[in-house]
Amino acid sequence: MDRWDRSGRIAAYGAALALVPYLLIKVSWVAGSLLGLLPVGTGFGKAAWVVLNSATIGMAGAGITVALALVRSWGMRVPGAPLVFCAWVGTGFLVPVLPYTVLGSLLVAADGPRSGGSDAGPSMPGWEAALIQVGFVGMGLGLAVALPAYLRRRWPDAFAGRLGDGGAGSPKVPPWAAVVGAAVGLVWLYWAAGGTAGVARPGERDLAWHLLSGVFGCWALVASAASWAAVRGRPARVPRWMPMVLGWLGSGSLFAWSGWKLPFTLYLAIAQPAGAALPENLVLAAVLHLAAVGAGAAMLGALVRARPSPSSTR
Structure with a gap:
């Protein structure tokens, strides 16, 4: 052991x-x-x-x-x-x-x-x-x-070796997941920094909202960069386990948290209950959460398929 x-x-x-x-x-x-x-x-x-x-x-x-x-x-x-x-x-x-x-x-x-x-x-x-x-x-x-x-x-082969060691992943994997994840992350970071575009109720924002937006925005960017690196096999010579672990955590964050927030956001948008509101525009928030769920699931699929060739791990 x-x-x-x-x-x-x-x-x-x-x-x-x-x-x-x-x-x-x-x-x-x-x-x-x-x-x-x-x-x-x-x-x-x-x-x-x-x-x-x-x-x-x-x-x-x-x-x-x-x-x-x-x-x-x-x-x-x-x-x-x-x-x-x-x-x-x-x-x-x-x-x-x-x-x-x-x-x-x-x-x-x-x-x-x-x-x-x-x-x-x-x-x-x-x-x-x-x-x-x-x-x-x-x-x-x-x-x-x-x-x-x-x-x-x-699954030791998935973490063995380095990027570019004959296991660059499949070039047929579309890049849209990384692009969408990065776009969602940039919006969240913009809100965390105090941006008001897309925010319907600026007065409802508090410290926790800013911190969560910033943390999840950073993880979205980490997920996009790590999944792209693991699938494309670049930058070369980076230990394979690093983008695999970071991509796993970041994509899980996108999927899990937005998957939990999406139904709640849709409920607020449709039912409009009194005394319950979110700072951000509900339609935009729902679109972002839906995009995050799709991007996170696609990143996981890409990471699972991005395995090195058997000869590169020997």
Whole structure:
């Protein structure tokens, strides 16, 4: 067992362990609300609250299962396609927001405590909020190390060698995914820098909105550059694992986050509920999220096909 495998195994167990408190907290919320022992979250009815938290229980259970699959022997026997897809979506959700978590914490600490509370519920104690935050951060950090180690162990040829070593990928792969991803990223970075074109409600923008727009804009550009490099095999002599890992994380970010935001944006555009609004123009936001989902999926397909020739890995 080499250093990669040892690090990946420790990280996988750590990721699974980090999410256990979140799972238990969510189970207690559902059970407590059904038994009348805990209040439901502000703005929710009991049924909606139970359904929402039951869904997050399922997501947490799936996350723990994926983490264990990356380290246990049975994980090597699981069909590759569903495991890769679940891991890709999971890392796309968690890993790219780690910079936002760090930057947000630093800026909040510099500005002092905020007066607003969590929208999870009227009586959630601080220790629960801390455990939830630790769970997401721990899962994200764990997957960031465990998943590349697992992929390298199961499909070593995809990460071996360097770009241009006889495995430049297929020149028939269209460049539109990288171009669309870069265009979406530039729009998000423009908004993060304070641009107002396409923003319907500038007053609704806050620090978190600017940070998230900037973080996801950067990841979109990283995904476009990395997937282009992995598929085209350039710049030559760069270790192949670098664009593969960065392309994986960036494309997952595009697909997962925009796939989650797109239905919510469409709901706001169609139903126009009172008291709920986004800063950006809803039609433009929906177009951007749809483009991001398509580009992210196309990048994943390109990365899967961009393998070196067998002779180049010997």
